[in-house]
Amino acid sequence: MDINQQKEQFSSTFVRVVTAVAGYTLYKPEVDEDSVDWGIAAKGGAGSLYSPRLELQLKSTSRKVINDAYLRYPLNLKNYNELRINTHVPRILVLVLIPENLSDWVVQSEAEISMRYCAYWISLRGKTKTKNLTSVTIEIPRSNQFTVEVLQSMIQRIGNGGSP
Numbered sequence: 240m241d242i243n244q245q246k247e248q249f250s251s252t253f254v255r256v257v258t259a260v261a262g263y264t265l266y267k268p269e270v271d272e273d274s275v276d277w278g279i280a281a282k283g284g285a286g287s288l289y290s291p292r293l294e295l296q297l298k299s300t301s302r303k304v305i306n307d308a309y310l311r312y313p314l315n316l317k318n319y320n321e322l323r324i325n326t327h328v329p330r331i332l333v334l335v336l337i338p339e340n341l342s343d344w345v346v347q348s349e350a351e352i353s354m355r356y357c358a359y360w361i362s363l364r365g366k367t368k369t370k371n372l373t374s375v376t377i378e379i380p381r382s383n384q385f386t387v388e389v390l391q392s393m394i395q396r397i398g399n400g401g402s403p
Contacts, residue, residue, distance in 0.1 A: 242341070249344060250299040250335040251277070253358055254385075261390045274321035275330065279394070286398030292328045293393060293403060296321075299335040309378040310334060310359055319375040322363040329403050331360045331393075332377070333385050358385035362403050 240248070258265045258279055266278045276297040284291055296318055304310045312334055314322075322330050336356040338344055346353040361379045369375050383389075393403040 245341065246299040246301070246335075246337055247297075249337060249354070250297050250333075250358075253335050253354055254295065254297060254333065256354070257358070257385060257387055257390055260387045261394075263390070263394065274318045278328070279390070281394045281398065284394075284398040286395065287400045288398050291394050291398040293390075293397060294326075294328050294330045296330065296332045297335070298332065299337050301337050301339040304334075305336065305381070307381075309380050310336070311376055311378055313374045313376050316369070316371060316373055316375060319363065319366075319369065319377070323366040325364060329362065329364065329397055331362050331403050332379075333358050333360045334379060359383050360385045360389070360403075364402065 254277055255265055262281075264280045264282070266280060268275050268278070274296045275294045277295045279293045279295070281291050283289065298312065298314070300312065304312050314332065318332070322332055335358040338355055344355055346355065359379045359381070360383050361377065363377065397403065
């Protein structure tokens with residue numbers, strides 16, 4: 240497996256862990272032709288929408304994209320356009336930051352296994368068209384960490400008819 244395939248597998252595992260602990264089901268479209276790598280589904284719910292769903296475009300990077308306030312990531316124009324449109328099932332971009340050195344990705348002992356570093360999310364729904372031809376550099380606030388609690392809050396908002 241090459242390093243990009245390893246990053247993809249690591250990022251998918253990160254999403255699997257967060258989703259499992261949050262108590263939701265993860266599904267994968269057979270073909271990623273609509274900028275959807277993963278879908279998350281809740282069973283039931285107490286809101287106005289039964290069994291709310293959220294779809295993800297998953298990216299990962301080892302590059303230095305982070306500063307004090309946000310992450311700057313060059314997103315493919317195709318993905319940008321497909322994430323900014325209004326869809327029935329809300330979509331977000333999840334960006335997983337991974338250490339540059341493969342041996343630093345996981346720290347493991349008898350007491351714990353720790354995946355490094357962190358994932359961040361952003362909704363691009365409603366963003367304006369761009370004149371760019373290949374990519375759009377997006378800014379993700381550092382406060383937008385993709386955690387169990389954040390995912391549960393997103394699903395609850397979606398279940399109540401809101402957005403992530």
